[in-house]
Amino acid sequence: MDFDVNIILKYWPIIFKGLTLTIFICAIALPVGLILSTGVCAIRMSQNRILKALSIAFIEVIRNTPFLIQIFLVFYVLPFYGIRMKPIFAGICCLSIYASAYFAEIIRGAILSVPKNQNEAAQALGLPAKQIMCKVIFPQMLGYLIPPMTNMGITIIKESSVLSIITVAELTYYSQFVIGKAFAPVEIFSLVGLIYWIITALFALGMKSIENRYNFIAKIEKTKDLIPARG
Amino acid sequence: MDFDIGHLLNSIPLMLKGALITFEISLIGALLGIVVGFILILMRMSPLRPIKYLAEIYISIFRGTPLLLQIFFIYYALPGLLGIDLPPFIAGVLALSLNSGAFVTEVLRGGIGAIPRGQFEGAKALGLKRRVIWGRIILPQVFIMILPPLTNELTMLVKASPLLSVITVVELTRTAQQIMMLTYRPVEVMLAAAMLYFVICFALTRLTHRLKGRFVLISGRQ
Numbered sequence: 045m046d047f048d049v050n051i052i053l054k055y056w057p058i059i060f061k062g063l064t065l066t067i068f069i070c071a072i073a074l075p076v077g078l079i080l081s082t083g084v085c086a087i088r089m090s091q092n093r094i095l096k097a098l099s100i101a102f103i104e105v106i107r108n109t110p111f112l113i114q115i116f117l118v119f120y121v122l123p124f125y126g127i128r129m130k131p132i133f134a135g136i137c138c139l140s141i142y143a144s145a146y147f148a149e150i151i152r153g154a155i156l157s158v159p160k161n162q163n164e165a166a167q168a169l170g171l172p173a174k175q176i177m178c179k180v181i182f183p184q185m186l187g188y189l190i191p192p193m194t195n196m197g198i199t200i201i202k203e204s205s206v207l208s209i210i211t212v213a214e215l216t217y218y219s220q221f222v223i224g225k226a227f228a229p230v231e232i233f234s235l236v237g238l239i240y241w242i243i244t245a246l247f248a249l250g251m252k253s254i255e256n257r258y259n260f261i262a263k264i265e266k267t268k269d270l271i272p273a274r275g
Numbered sequence: 276m277d278f279d280i281g282h283l284l285n286s287i288p289l290m291l292k293g294a295l296i297t298f299e300i301s302l303i304g305a306l307l308g309i310v311v312g313f314i315l316i317l318m319r320m321s322p323l324r325p326i327k328y329l330a331e332i333y334i335s336i337f338r339g340t341p342l343l344l345q346i347f348f349i350y351y352a353l354p355g356l357l358g359i360d361l362p363p364f365i366a367g368v369l370a371l372s373l374n375s376g377a378f379v380t381e382v383l384r385g386g387i388g389a390i391p392r393g394q395f396e397g398a399k400a401l402g403l404k405r406r407v408i409w410g411r412i413i414l415p416q417v418f419i420m421i422l423p424p425l426t427n428e429l430t431m432l433v434k435a436s437p438l439l440s441v442i443t444v445v446e447l448t449r450t451a452q453q454i455m456m457l458t459y460r461p462v463e464v465m466l467a468a469a470m471l472y473f474v475i476c477f478a479l480t481r482l483t484h485r486l487k488g489r490f491v492l493i494s495g496r497q
Binding site: 104107108110112114116124198202204205206216219220234236241244245 | 345468469480
C-alpha cells in the first residue's frame with residue numbers, strides 16, 4: 045500500500061476545521077478545570093468535615109471512573125432529568141470537571157510537598173494566612189506543581205479525542221469522517237496522530253519554559269552552595 | 276422518568292460478565308505492557324544509537340497521541356499495511372499493551388535508576404555473571420519497588436478499556452450500551468456501569484496505597 049500525500053492535501057481543510065475545535069476545547073477546558081480545581085482543593089483542605097468529605101467523594105469518583113462513562117452519564121442520563129446539552133457543551137463541561145479532580149490532587153500534593161516548617165516559621169513571624177499562602181507556600185510549591193500539571197494537561201488534550209464518540213466535531217471525529225469518504229486510514233490517522241503529537245509537544249515545551257522561569261526550588265538549590273556549610 | 280432499581284438489579288449479572296472481560300483485557304494489556312516496556316528499556320540501554328532513538332521515538336509517539344487514535348490505527352489501518360485482519364479483541368488488547376508499554380518503560384527506568392550503584396558494583400566484585408546480576412539481584416529489587424506504580428498502571432488500563440467499546444469489543448461499556456438499547460433505561464444501566472468501574476478502580480487504588488506502605492516498610496525508602 046502506498047502512502048498517498050494527495051489525500052492529505054485534498055482533505056486538509058476538513059482536518060484543519062477539526063484541529064481548531066480541538067484547540068478551542070482544550071483552551072477552555074484546561075483553564076476552567078484549573079480554576080475549578082483550586083476551589084476543590086481549598087475545600088479538600090478546609091476544616092469543615094462535611095464539605096471535606098464531599099470533595100473527597102467528588103475527587104475519588106471522578107478519578108476512579110473512566111472518562112467515557114462520565115461523558116455517557118452526562119450525555120445520556122442528564123436529559124432524562126430535563127438537562128439537555130449540546131454535545132460540545134457537554135463535552136467541555138465533562139472535560140473541565142474531569143481535569144479539576146486531577147488538578148486538585150496535584151495542587152494538594154504540591155502544597156503538602158512544601159516542608160511544614162516553612163508554614164510554621166511564617167506563622168511564627170506573624171504573617172497573615174493570605175500572605176503565607178501567596179508569598180511563602182506558593183512560590184515554593186511551583187517546582188512540585190508544574191511537572192505533574194504538564195503531564196495532566198497532556199492527558200487532558202489527548203482525552204479530548206474521546207469527545208468524538210458523542211459526535212463533537214473535533215480532530216478525531218473529522219479524521220473518521222474523512223476516512224469514511226476517502227478510505228485512506230493510514231494517511232489520515234498518521235496525519236492526525238502527528239498533529240496531536242505536535243500539540244502535546246508544544247504544550248510540554250510551553251510548560252517547560254514556565255517551569256524554568258518560576259522554578260524557585262532550583263534557584264534556591266543554587267544559592268545553597270553560596271552559604272558556607274557549618275562545622 | 277422514575278428511577279427503577281429493578282432495572283438496575285436485572286442488568287447486574289450481564290454487567291458483571293462485562294466487568295470480568297474488562298478486567299481480563301486490562302490484565303492482559305498490563306502484562307504485555309510490562310513485556311513491551313522491558314523491550315523498550317533494553318533498547319534504550321543499547322549502545323547502538325539507532326536502536327536507542329527508535330525506542331525514544333516509539334515512546335514519544337505512544338505518549339503524545341490519544342489512545343483512541345492508536346486503537347483506530349491498529350484496528351483500521353494496520354490490516355491494510357500488514358495484510359492481516361485483526362479481530363476487535365486482539366486489536367484492542369494490542370493497542371492497550373503497546374500504549375501501556377510506553378508508560379511502563381518509564382516506571383522500569385525509574386526503578387532501575389533507584390537501585391544503588393553499590394549493588395551493581397558489589398555483584399561485579401563478587402564475580403557474578405551478568406545474567407545472575409540482573410536476574411537474581413537487580414530485577415527482583417526493581418520489581419518490588421515498581422509494584423505500586425504497576426498496579427496504578429493496571430488502574431489506568433481499566434479506565435482506558437471503555438475506548439475498546441468503540442471497535443465493538445464487548446466489555447463492560449459495550450455491554451451497558453447493548454442493555455441500554457434493549458431496555459432504553461440509560462439512567463440505571465449507565466449508573467450500574469459507573470459503579471462497577473468505580474468498585475474495580477477504587478479497589479485497585481487502595482491496593483496501590485497498601486503496596487506503597489508495605490514497600491516503605493520493607494525497604495525504608497520512600
